[in-house]
Amino acid sequence: MNMPLPHAPLQRLDEQLQAAQAATPHVSVAPQSAHIGALIAGVDLGRPLSATEIHTLRSALLRWKVVFFRDQHLSHSQHEAFSRQFGELTVGHPVFGHVEGHPALYSIAKHRQANRYGNEPERRPWTGWHADVTAAHNPPAASILRGVTIPPYGGDTQWTNLAAAYQALSAPLQAFLQSLRGEHRFSPPQGANATAEYLALVQQNTLVSEHPLVTVHPETGEQVLYISPGFLKTITGLHTRESRVLLEFLWEHAVRSDFTVRFQWAPGSIAFWDNRSTAHVAPQDIFALEFDRQLYRSTLVGAVPVGADGRASTAISGNPVLAAHGAAY
Numbered sequence: 001m002n003m004p005l006p007h008a009p010l011q012r013l014d015e016q017l018q019a020a021q022a023a024t025p026h027v028s029v030a031p032q033s034a035h036i037g038a039l040i041a042g043v044d045l046g047r048p049l050s051a052t053e054i055h056t057l058r059s060a061l062l063r064w065k066v067v068f069f070r071d072q073h074l075s076h077s078q079h080e081a082f083s084r085q086f087g088e089l090t091v092g093h094p095v096f097g098h099v100e101g102h103p104a105l106y107s108i109a110k111h112r113q114a115n116r117y118g119n120e121p122e123r124r125p126w127t128g129w130h131a132d133v134t135a136a137h138n139p140p141a142a143s144i145l146r147g148v149t150i151p152p153y154g155g156d157t158q159w160t161n162l163a164a165a166y167q168a169l170s171a172p173l174q175a176f177l178q179s180l181r182g183e184h185r186f187s188p189p190q191g192a193n194a195t196a197e198y199l200a201l202v203q204q205n206t207l208v209s210e211h212p213l214v215t216v217h218p219e220t221g222e223q224v225l226y227i228s229p230g231f232l233k234t235i236t237g238l239h240t241r242e243s244r245v246l247l248e249f250l251w252e253h254a255v256r257s258d259f260t261v262r263f264q265w266a267p268g269s270i271a272f273w274d275n276r277s278t279a280h281v282a283p284q285d286i287f288a289l290e291f292d293r294q295l296y297r298s299t300l301v302g303a304v305p306v307g308a309d310g311r312a313s314t315a316i317s318g319n320p321v322l323a324a325h326g327a328a329y
């Protein structure tokens with residue numbers, strides 16, 4: 001496979017990050033792989049950040065797509081305050097609710113409601129990969145996940161860079177994909193034997209949206225292979241078999257190990273990712289272990305995606321993902 005060459009937006013992001021770092025020499029940014037992930041140290045997320053620190057963190061996020069922090073033992077309120085410095089917060093989860101007393105936090109426990117499909121997990125390599133809530137018309141711009149109870153081993157998270165994945169495709173296929181849009185739907189996996197409780201929650205706010213298969217990132221200008229395997233169900237206008245085979249190729253391509261990074265959690269770890277240019281997965285190995293795992297997530301309000309052809313996404317069903325204070329659910 002031809003690996004992506006550095007392209008103009010990436011060079012600009014490198015320059016922007018270098019300039020930001022020059023103003024914050026106490027903050028280190030250590031890349032974790034060729035295409036994605038950087039470990040940031042030298043900053044205390046439990047207190048208000050300076051404008052230059054915020055600029056460095058934001059620049060590192062845009063360049064490396066997911067940034068990691070260690071030994072940040074934040075309270076729920078500190079987690080919300082840290083997140084708010086980067087944008088408006090959404091309600092914890094548009095379908096599964098929020099932490100009591102903290103409307104912007106979603107509890108990611110090992111046996112949470114969203115996992116209760118009651119079915120056997122699929123075994124294909126892209127099973128479980130997704131970007132957060134892409135069934136919404138305006139999926140979150142970013143997610144901030146904090147580890148509290150962490151197993152001694154197992155329960156890692158992986159991310160993949162969907163701009164790098166797009167860059168690695170041939171020009172004719174890139175051009176074809178730019179003409180396509182796909183339907184993202186919040187529903188149990190096909191054939192799943194979902195519990196009645198799960199179905200009731202999903203049906204009270206059925207999220208369905210049509211997004212371009214290639215989006216333009218609103219801040220970096222990068223073109224992104226906007227496929228979220230967990231939510232993207234069909235490609236509009238293609239025959240069923242064409243859609244299925246093309247999606248399976250794209251999903252397999254997008255999660256190739258070349259484009260990914262894997263993070264081993266510890267109590268106090270934080271992962272902050274750009275939800276517009278990445279997908280992520282929690283490997284299922286945690287369910288083979290007896291250990292518990294508890295994380296908390298906040299998400300930043302996102303804009304409606306726009307395709308490489310200039311057309312915006314369209315809402316088919318469900319409410320937009322609003323800021324936590326204005327949410328109706």
Ligand SMILES: [Fe+2]
Pocket residue numbers: 130131132280
């Ligand atoms: Fe997620």
